[in-house]
Amino acid sequence: MLLALDKRGNLKACLLRLLFLFPRREFFPDDALRQRARDFRAEMERRRTVRHFSDRPVPRSVIEDCLAVAGSAPSGANLQPWHFVAVADPALKHEIRLAAEAEEREFYEHRAPKEWLEALAPIGTDSNKPFLEIAPWLIAVFAQPYRPLPRGGRMKHYYATESVGIATGFLVAAIHQAGLAALTHTPSPMAFLNRILGRPPHEKPFVLLVVGHPAEAATVPDIKRKPLEEICSFLE
Helix, strand or coil: CCCCCCCCCCHHHHHHHHCCCCCCCCCCCHHHHHHHHHHHHHHHHCCCCCCCECCCCCCHHHHHHHHHHHHCCCCHHHCCCEEEEEECCHHHHHHHHHHHHHHHHHHHHHHCCHHHHHHHCCCCCCCCCCHHHHCCEEEEEEECCEEECCCCCEEECCCHHHHHHHHHHHHHHHHHHCCCEEEEECCCCCCHHHHHHCCCCCCEEEEEEEEECECCCCCCCCCCCCCHHHHCCCCC
């Protein structure tokens, strides 16, 4: 590959320019921008969390595409500090359910503060989690606060939690866009996921997503989202 100096004879500047690409980009008139934003808003406002799943299979290719969307999320220094484990194996799902329900029983019976239990009451959750076996897929999301180096030591991943949170949001949106439902499940602690799924100790479980089709008779709580005026401010 031939490299040419820039007008000031600066080879370093030329090398840096080689590291950047011009992304394919479409430019839309304002009317099209408004319509695209409205359409996406309407689609995402249809998204609801369900706790009653069908056992109807979901092709692996659908999950792969959704995970590719998650992997496209921005991250601190582009270090991409995440790992996703997609689980369809019935034996593993059963083991995850047993471990999760054990933690949930401990939580509901001994650790949960009264205020949290009161907040959960309208949703109707308890320590019984049959959806962990019924739904066709579980996706365990792991955060990587650091990366072990081949010769020893470690490389810190800055803003790992924030980056994994953004990637998980991408994933939930992709699952909905595909026509599926997702449930964010966070038994605490979740270290059992490392053991069951064979993940290294430097990876920290972030969330367990339950993915599939809603059960035919699935219902959701009659709860409302905060209005736009309450969740944002504009300074113009």
